[in-house]
Amino acid sequence: MNEKAPPSSSWPLKIFPLFSMLGWILVSLALVLGVFFLAPNAAQYFGENAKAARDAAENGSFLLRQLQILSATPRWLEPLAFTGIASFMIGIALEFSTIPRLLVQRGNVMARTFPLIVQAERS
Amino acid sequence: MQIMIGKMARMFPMLILIGLAIVITSLAIGIFNAQTAAAYFSESKAVRETSLLAQRAALESTGIWLPTFKFLGLGLILGGIVMALRLIIDRLRQAGEEVLVNLPPEHRPDLPQPPWFGLLMPMVMFIGELILIWSFAVGLRTAAVARDVFANPLPVIDSAGAGSPLLTGLQQIHATESWLVPLKFLGIGTEFLAIIMGLATIIFILTRQTAVIDQAIEIGRTLNQTEEVPALAEAAG
Numbered sequence: 001m002n003e004k005a006p007p008s009s010s011w012p013l014k015i016f017p018l019f020s021m022l023g024w025i026l027v028s029l030a031l032v033l034g035v036f037f038l039a040p041n042a043a044q045y046f047g048e049n050a051k052a053a054r055d056a057a058e059n060g061s062f063l064l065r066q067l068q069i070l071s072a073t074p075r076w077l078e079p080l081a082f083t084g085i086a087s088f089m090i091g092i093a094l095e096f097s098t099i100p101r102l103l104v105q106r107g108n109v110m111a112r113t114f115p116l117i118v119q120a121e122r123s
Numbered sequence: 124m125q126i127m128i129g130k131m132a133r134m135f136p137m138l139i140l141i142g143l144a145i146v147i148t149s150l151a152i153g154i155f156n157a158q159t160a161a162a163y164f165s166e167s168k169a170v171r172e173t174s175l176l177a178q179r180a181a182l183e184s185t186g187i188w189l190p191t192f193k194f195l196g197l198g199l200i201l202g203g204i205v206m207a208l209r210l211i212i213d214r215l216r217q218a219g220e221e222v223l224v225n226l227p228p229e230h231r232p233d234l235p236q237p238p239w240f241g242l243l244m245p246m247v248m249f250i251g252e253l254i255l256i257w258s259f260a261v262g263l264r265t266a267a268v269a270r271d272v273f274a275n276p277l278p279v280i281d282s283a284g285a286g287s288p289l290l291t292g293l294q295q296i297h298a299t300e301s302w303l304v305p306l307k308f309l310g311i312g313t314e315f316l317a318i319i320m321g322l323a324t325i326i327f328i329l330t331r332q333t334a335v336i337d338q339a340i341e342i343g344r345t346l347n348q349t350e351e352v353p354a355l356a357e358a359a360g
């Protein structure tokens with residue numbers, strides 16, 4: 001067998017699934033928060049209250065708390081989804097980083113075939 | 124099924140070109156929309172809210188559907204990359220088969236079976252595309268609602284009472300926008316997941332093929348001492 005250790009045991013190949021999973025979790029979490037937290041608040045705030053009622057909301061009222069949620073949440077929800085995408089990209093980069101080592105190993109194995117072919121040509 | 128996907132994968136440049144065309148079209152629409160916004164905001168507040176209704180409707184509706192269209196373009200480009208990876212996987216397998224065909228069948232080691240993530244990869248890519256197409260359709264529908272709502276003067280919209288069609292429309296726009304943004308990211312994330320699966324398959328094939336070739340060399344060496352190996356005989360002329 002080839003004397004070099006297979007690159008399948010290298011650290012980037014061990015941790016890339018973690019980054020992929022983290023990416024999936026973050027992107028899904030952003031969607032879940034959008035569907036089950038932000039959307040019901042938006043529907044209630046805009047659908048059940050006329051503008052006059054929304055504008056007249058007093059400090060500490062439920063309407064103002066909803067407005068706070070609707071203004072603050074999208075400011076971190078989109079960056080959260082972007083972090084998920086970045087995590088996927090790190091996973092891809094880690095996978096790419098192992099391919100050169102695999103090709104070197106393939107080259108080493110292929111180099112061993114040449115003496116065999118030369119031997120056959122001589123005979 | 125896998126053969127059909129393999130044939131479809133050859134059309135990957137078309138997917139990339141369509142995606143690129145969509146992204147460039149989005150840029151053109153964005154520039155046009157920016158000019159509309161510049162013209163709209165050059166007028167006084169009173170004129171904007173009572174007279175420039177068509178411009179306001181165009182700005183509001185384009186702001187909803189254009190991002191989903193851009194993401195669809197990006198998704199198609201990523202889908203093209205996934206298909207290109209599939210093509211590489213197919214070619215690697217073919218190359219492996221061509222190498223091993225040189226050994227007599229009774230001594231030929233088995234080619235490794237494609238892993239589950241390699242078989243699932245095109246399906247995941249397709250799901251990602253479906254999510255992006257769906258978000259584009261939802262974006263178009265919400266944009267139509269926005270066009271209807273903002274075709275009314277702002278004072279009329281502001282005075283709409285609870286349960287009125289205008290407020291229901293406003294509710295629909297804001298509620299949909301809350302989940303439409305993360306949905307687009309989920310579509311793009313699914314495409315990235317397919318790319319990760321494709322790369323993992325290439326790494327799997329390269330690792331296993333190297334091991335099989337190594338094994339084949341040993342078999343060839345043994346056979347060279349006892350009988351004739353087809354490839355070596357051919358090389359010797």
